Amino acid sequence: MATESEQVYERLPEDETAPLEILYEDEYVQVSTRALVIKRYYFPSLGSRAIPWNSIEWVHLARDANIKWYGMKCWGMGISPVWWNCKSRLIVRGSRWYTFKINRVQNLLASNIVVKVKNTYIRPGSYVDRPDLAMAAIGQLIYRNHPHSN
Secondary structure (H helix, E strand, C coil): CCCHHHHCCCCCCCCCCCCCCEEEECCCEEEECCEEEECCCCCCCCCCEEEEHHHEEEEEECCCCCCCHHHCCCCEECCCCEEECCCCCCEEECCEEECCCCCCHHHHHHCEEEEEECCCCCEEEEECCCHHHHHHHHHHHHHHHCCCCC
């Protein structure tokens, strides 16, 4: 039986002959035919987490996953069972610090995704630049990889 720390690192499908098709990509996530990749996920290395489609139960926007504004965090885990990737870009320009711009709670909840991975309690979460395009690509691949879709 795998320990909890071993369950965190999902194995990608070994089928290297299948073409890699990227349906959506931004600075925070990549949606490809092989996996959903959440970039800048691991602390402190900023490594990516690749989650194969056959291990995903569902993906929802934060507002649809019943995540409240106080359950969100710029990186790590808040008071919700979601581990958020590093989504704040801090850039020094002169004497000012800039970060990503979200001005309303509704925008924040509508532009973050939450992933339910089979047999895990902690759910990965990420900001996406274009939630409409990201969710369309994710929905297509979840349907395509569902065991009953054949």
